[in-house]
Amino acid sequence: MENAVERVKIWFRFTPREGWFPQDTEGLWAAKVGDDTACVRNVAFLQNGVAEGDVVRYRTDSDGLHWAVGRVSSAGNCTIRVVPVPTGPLGRSPQAVHQRLSAFGLGGEVFSDDFPMVAFNVPAGADFTGIKTLLNRGQDEEWWHYEVGCGTDAWWNA
Template identity: 30%
Template sequence: MTKIEHVKILFRLPQQDGYPPAEWEGLWALPRPEGYCIDNVPFYARLVSYGDVVSASEINGDLVFNAVQIPGGHSTIRVISYLGELVSEMRNGLEGLGCSTELSHIATFFSVDVPPEVDYWSVADFLDVYAERGSLDYEEASIQHDERNGNG
């Protein structure tokens, strides 16, 4: 059986007041006949999530994102914790709801993948408890859950 190799797709990051701290984010993807299937949770790229099939163009030897071709149904949330000691608790709680998380090189910053079968409102309610206490802020970077878009 042939192992499919990951490729890196580069996403240009629009800058606003020095954020995000990079101009590009590289996301791992698996080649598919219809494009490239994103295989990790973005930290900074907007409007793209784990499982999305995207198109990309080769520019100077790099694959550069063009567009989402087929949404995968996952949603992506970015979280910054103001209390480092709560990061593990928050991530464990989100994982208990059925999400996966990826910790960035910044110990208090992580991204959250909300799979299609997970109730988005349960995740938002969980994060809101911490946000109301001033423990974190979060950003909805790519929301594909129907009920969150007003379709469900």
């Protein structure tokens, strides 16, 4: 089990997207693996290009904040974000989103009660084809909107 000394928050900077959240940073929990590297331990709601299990390099600023400067290695996992359509059959329920995707055993986190976006970690060995088929069906049938925050070649080629 990791101790508190090894767990750090890594901060990411990005350009806010128009019509999206105004934030330009996101902090993700990570486990230190070296003097300036850490393994991401949760799923990103806003930052693109990083997934749970990826190792990132960081620099520590004068305030003690650890800022990501690049990805060192990929775990092969993907990040998928799903937002239920409030007027659709799932309503605003993140639990209903989890239920629809439960057959794939994906771990996910809910952004907030006000904005029930679910960010899922899709493990490298998951059924990418089946997940993509269901995500597209759900979007076509207005259950949800989704985006891929971090996809691998295996994801895009499935």
